[in-house]
Amino acid sequence: MEIERKFFINEPVSGYEEYPHHAIEQGYLCTEPVVRVRREDNTYYLTYKSRGKLAREEYNLPLTKEAYEHLIGKADGNILTKKRYLIPVEGSHLTIEFDVFEGKFEGLMLAEVEFETEEEANAFIPPEWFGRDVTYSGEYQNSRLSGLAGMELL
Numbered sequence: 001m002e003i004e005r006k007f008f009i010n011e012p013v014s015g016y017e018e019y020p021h022h023a024i025e026q027g028y029l030c031t032e033p034v035v036r037v038r039r040e041d042n043t044y045y046l047t048y049k050s051r052g053k054l055a056r057e058e059y060n061l062p063l064t065k066e067a068y069e070h071l072i073g074k075a076d077g078n079i080l081t082k083k084r085y086l087i088p089v090e091g092s093h094l095t096i097e098f099d100v101f102e103g104k105f106e107g108l109m110l111a112e113v114e115f116e117t118e119e120e121a122n123a124f125i126p127p128e129w130f131g132r133d134v135t136y137s138g139e140y141q142n143s144r145l146s147g148l149a150g151m152e153l154l
Contacts, residue, residue, distance in 0.1 A: 002049070002058040002114065003121050006140060007130040009098070009109035013087065016098055021085045024099075027075025028146040036143070037063065037071045040084075044068035049143075053136050055118055077146040078104055089113065089127070096127075110140055 026038040034049035044065055050057040063071070072079065081103045087096040094113055101108040111130055115121040126133070134140045 001055060003055045003116070003118055004112050004114045005054065005121055005124060005126075005133060005135045007111045007126060008132045008134050008140065009111050009129070010131045011129060012098065012100070012109055013127070013129045016085050016087060016100075019085045019087050019098075021083050023081075024084055025072070025079060025081050026142065027072045027079045028077060028143050029071065029075060031076075031143045031147065034143045037068055037075065039068055039072075046071070053138060054121060075146070080105065080142055080145060094124075105145060108140075108145075110134075 022040050024038060024040050026036055029035045029037065033051070034047070036047045036049070038045055038047060042065075044063040044067070046061045046063055048057075048059045048061075080101070082099045082101045082105075085096075085098040085100070087098055088094070089096060094115070097112045097114070099110045099112070101110075113121075113124060113126075115124065138144060
């Protein structure tokens with residue numbers, strides 16, 4: 001089960017580039033249900049996600065590089081590219097996954113925080129640098145971005 005909240009970021013926290021990060025490329029084979037292929041650095045996998053905003057089922061299956069390259073060529077819509085910075089939340093076990101998009105969505109910045117329970121997610125007080133909570137709107141779900149023509153959401 002994936003339980004996460006997502007936030008739009010207007011101005012990133014100072015020094016975010018100093019935190020560990022991953023280069024991510026992903027495409028969507030289907031958006032209902034969500035079936036995604038992703039390259040994260042040199043790791044490849046296929047992900048299935050059920051419906052939902054705050055909480056939903058998620059399954060990851062490993063892929064070879066060759067399988068990924070074959071499947072990414074079959075993806076619908078936009079291939080998303082981004083750098084994901086891993087920023088610890090002070091005083092907790094939580095990590096902010098801060099995504100800085102590249103390519104077609106350059107300039108878009110989103111932050112996600114994953115939780116162990118829905119209660120923990122609902123009690124979370126975001127850092128001051130977080131912008132609008134977009135968890136329930138769905139407008140910034142990566143599967144939705146994959147089908148957009150351009151920068152409508154910035």
